[in-house]
Amino acid sequence: MVNDGKQKTGADSQGKTDAGQGGTRDAIVRRRPLLKAAGAGTGLALTAGCLDSFAGSDGGGRQELDGPLKIGVLAPEPANDPIGASIANGARLAAQQLTENGGVDGYDVEVTVKDTKENPGTGKQKYQEFILDDEVHATTGIFTSEVLLNVLDDIADQGKVHLTTGAATPEASARVHENYDEYKYHFRTGPINAYHLGTNLVDFGEAMFDEMGWEQIAVLVEDYEWTRPVSQALDDQLGDTGVEVVMRERYASGTENFTPIYDEVESTGADAVLTAMAHTGTPAVVQWARQQRGFEFGGIHVPMQLPSYSAATEGACQFGITQNSATPKSEVTEKTVPFANAYQSEFGSAPVYTGYITFDAVKQYAQAVSSAGYVSSDEVVTELEDSSYRGTAGTIEYYGPDHEYAHDVKYGQDTVWPLFQQWQDGSQEVIYPENLATADYASPPWI
Amino acid sequence: MVDVATLAVNSVIISALYALVAIGFTLIFGVGGVLNLSHGATITLGAFAAYYASGGIVEAGVGGAVLAAIVVPALFSAAVYKGLIERIQDQPVMVMILTLVVAIAVEQVFLVAEGTQPKSIPSLLDGTVALGGSKFQTNLLVVFALSWVIIAGLFYTINNTETGKAILATSMTTKGAALVGIESDRVNLYTWVVAGGLAGVAGLFLGSFQTANFAMGRGPLMLSFAIVVIGGIGSVKGSLVGAYVIGTAEVVTGAINTRLTGLVPLLLLILVLLVKPEGLFGRELAE
Numbered sequence: 001m002v003n004d005g006k007q008k009t010g011a012d013s014q015g016k017t018d019a020g021q022g023g024t025r026d027a028i029v030r031r032r033p034l035l036k037a038a039g040a041g042t043g044l045a046l047t048a049g050c051l052d053s054f055a056g057s058d059g060g061g062r063q064e065l066d067g068p069l070k071i072g073v074l075a076p077e078p079a080n081d082p083i084g085a086s087i088a089n090g091a092r093l094a095a096q097q098l099t100e101n102g103g104v105d106g107y108d109v110e111v112t113v114k115d116t117k118e119n120p121g122t123g124k125q126k127y128q129e130f131i132l133d134d135e136v137h138a139t140t141g142i143f144t145s146e147v148l149l150n151v152l153d154d155i156a157d158q159g160k161v162h163l164t165t166g167a168a169t170p171e172a173s174a175r176v177h178e179n180y181d182e183y184k185y186h187f188r189t190g191p192i193n194a195y196h197l198g199t200n201l202v203d204f205g206e207a208m209f210d211e212m213g214w215e216q217i218a219v220l221v222e223d224y225e226w227t228r229p230v231s232q233a234l235d236d237q238l239g240d241t242g243v244e245v246v247m248r249e250r251y252a253s254g255t256e257n258f259t260p261i262y263d264e265v266e267s268t269g270a271d272a273v274l275t276a277m278a279h280t281g282t283p284a285v286v287q288w289a290r291q292q293r294g295f296e297f298g299g300i301h302v303p304m305q306l307p308s309y310s311a312a313t314e315g316a317c318q319f320g321i322t323q324n325s326a327t328p329k330s331e332v333t334e335k336t337v338p339f340a341n342a343y344q345s346e347f348g349s350a351p352v353y354t355g356y357i358t359f360d361a362v363k364q365y366a367q368a369v370s371s372a373g374y375v376s377s378d379e380v381v382t383e384l385e386d387s388s389y390r391g392t393a394g395t396i397e398y399y400g401p402d403h404e405y406a407h408d409v410k411y412g413q414d415t416v417w418p419l420f421q422q423w424q425d426g427s428q429e430v431i432y433p434e435n436l437a438t439a440d441y442a443s444p445p446w447i
Numbered sequence: 448m449v450d451v452a453t454l455a456v457n458s459v460i461i462s463a464l465y466a467l468v469a470i471g472f473t474l475i476f477g478v479g480g481v482l483n484l485s486h487g488a489t490i491t492l493g494a495f496a497a498y499y500a501s502g503g504i505v506e507a508g509v510g511g512a513v514l515a516a517i518v519v520p521a522l523f524s525a526a527v528y529k530g531l532i533e534r535i536q537d538q539p540v541m542v543m544i545l546t547l548v549v550a551i552a553v554e555q556v557f558l559v560a561e562g563t564q565p566k567s568i569p570s571l572l573d574g575t576v577a578l579g580g581s582k583f584q585t586n587l588l589v590v591f592a593l594s595w596v597i598i599a600g601l602f603y604t605i606n607n608t609e610t611g612k613a614i615l616a617t618s619m620t621t622k623g624a625a626l627v628g629i630e631s632d633r634v635n636l637y638t639w640v641v642a643g644g645l646a647g648v649a650g651l652f653l654g655s656f657q658t659a660n661f662a663m664g665r666g667p668l669m670l671s672f673a674i675v676v677i678g679g680i681g682s683v684k685g686s687l688v689g690a691y692v693i694g695t696a697e698v699v700t701g702a703i704n705t706r707l708t709g710l711v712p713l714l715l716l717i718l719v720l721l722v723k724p725e726g727l728f729g730r731e732l733a734e
Contacts, residue, residue: 260708
C-alpha cells in the first residue's frame, strides 16, 4: 500500500508491466542492504531513494481511511488444514460482521487470504504479493514460527501492521524489543508466546498435578522452533511444582514410530507424559491409546484442540489433555460462544483456536483504526499499544516496547489465560481453570 | 533403560513389517529392472483405501479394509505399468522421472482431498497381550503374523507355481525366459500387480500402527532402498534379511537415542555400498 502522492506514482508506474513488478519485488528484497550501503556513504543514496518510493514504506505522514479497509490473511493450507481454515474463516467472519455493522469510518472491511503452505519462502512471497498487488493496510495470520521469522524483515521494511495469530516464537517480540523503531509493526494477538505456553503448563501443573496423581512425569517435546522456549520454560520452572521429572526428551521432528520413546517412558515408571506437540501429535496420541501405554497423556497437543478430532482419530484421543485458547462451549468471555455459534452456522464446522485469535485480531485492528482516526501504521501501532480489547479468547493487551516480550499479548488471569481440556466421551471437557471447568479429570481406564 | 526382551520382540515385529514394505520394490526391480519410485505412493494408496473402506466413505469393516488395501493398489500398480512404464521400461532415466511424477501426483491428490492432518486407520485387532513380562499391542502381533504368512506365500508361489517360476526365470534373464516361451510383458504385469498388492497391505499395516497421511510413503521408499541395497538388489531373500538388519538396528539405536533411528538405514546403506556393493545376497544380472 502506498500512502502519499509520490509513493503512489512510483507504484503505479511500476505495477503496470510484469517487468516493473519484478523490479519492485527485487527492490523489496534488496532495499535493506542497499539502504545500509547508502548510509555508509557508498554513493548509492540516489538508488536507495528510488527503491524506497517503490517499496511504499509507511514512514510518511498520517493518512485517513479513504476506501475499504484491506487486510491480508496468511494461512497455512486454508483449504485443507483446519488450523489454516480457521485463520481464514475467523478473519472473514470478523470482516463480515464489521461491514454489516457499518464498517470502519463508513468503509467496508475486506480480507484476502493467501496460502503460506507452511513454507518460509512461500510465506515471504505471499506477503510481498499482499503489499504490492493487493495494497493491503495490514496483515494477520501466520501459523508457523519459521514462516513468521522469514517475513519479519519485510514487515519492518514495509512498515505495515501485522498481527500474528498462530506462530508462538518469542524471537519476534525480542526483535521488537531490541530494535523497536524497525520492528514495532509486529504484534502477536495470540496465542501467548511459546515461553508463556510453557509457563502456563507449569501453572496448570501447580494447580492440578496433585489432584490428577501425576507425581513423576516424562517431558516429551517435538523438536521444532516453537518448542524451544517451551522446553526452556519447563526446564526453568517445572521443578518448582513438586513433581519429579524422570525423563526429558526432545524427539526428532517427523517422528512417526513412538514405540521406542514410549518403551523408555514406561521403563522410567512415569505417571504421565507432559507434551508439547503439534506436527507429530496424531501418531503420538493414536499409538499411546492403541497400545494402552501405562502412563497418562497431556500438555500442549495442537491437533487435540480440533473440535472434530475425536472422530478423526476414532476416539484415540479420549483421556488426552491439551491446553487450548477456547472451546466452542467454554465461556472464556461473553463473546466466545456467540463467535463459535456464528462460525458454525457460517462455515458448517466449529473453529480451532486460531479462528478465535484471528477473529479478535481483525476486530481489534479495525477498532484501533477507528479510534486512531487514521489508517497509517504509526498511528495504529500507538493505538494498539494502548488498546485493551475484550475478545473471544480473553482481554487482548500487549506488552510495551520496554518489555522483553514487546508487543506480545499479555499472559495473565486478567488478560489471556488458556484453558485445559480433556477429551471425554467424544467431547472437549474443560478441566482447568476452575471457573470454566465442565468436568473433573478422568484417568484412562487401562491405567 | 528398556529391557532386552522388549527390544527383541519390537525388532522382530517391526522387521517383518519392513520386509513387507521392501519386497514389492525388490520384486519389480529384480524382474523388470525398473526402479519404481512410486512404491511409497502405492503404500500411501493402500493406507487410504483401507481408511475409506473402514468408515472414511463406506463402513466395510476390517475385512473390507484389508480387501480394499490389496485390490486398489494392485489395480493402480497395473495401471501405472500398462499406462506409463511398459513402453519405456528400457529407459531407466525416463522410468525414474515418470514414477517420481506419479509419486508426487498421488501425494498431491491426498493432500488436496484429505488435508495435512493424519488419519487413524482401525486396528486389525484391538487390545494388548503380555509377552515375557512386557505388554504388546495385539494389532502389531497380527501384523507380524500376517506379514510372515504373506511373505511365506510369496516364496511358495515363486518357487512352486508356473507363474512364479516364470517370474523367477524372467528375473534371471529376460532373453533366456523368452527363449523358453515366457512372455516378459505378462510376467512384468503380474509382478507389478503382486508388488502393488504387497505395498497396499504394507500401507494398511503401517497406517493401522502409526496413522496415515499424504506423505507417509516417503519414509518407506527410503527404507526400501536401504533394505534392497543391503540385501542385494533384486533378491527377495536378501530383502528379508536386509529388513531384519535394518529393523533390529533401528530398534537398538532407538533404545540408545530415538533421534538416531532415521539415520541408521542411511548409514548402513552407505556402509554396504562401500564395502559390499552387490549386497548380502546380490548377484550379477545375467544378460
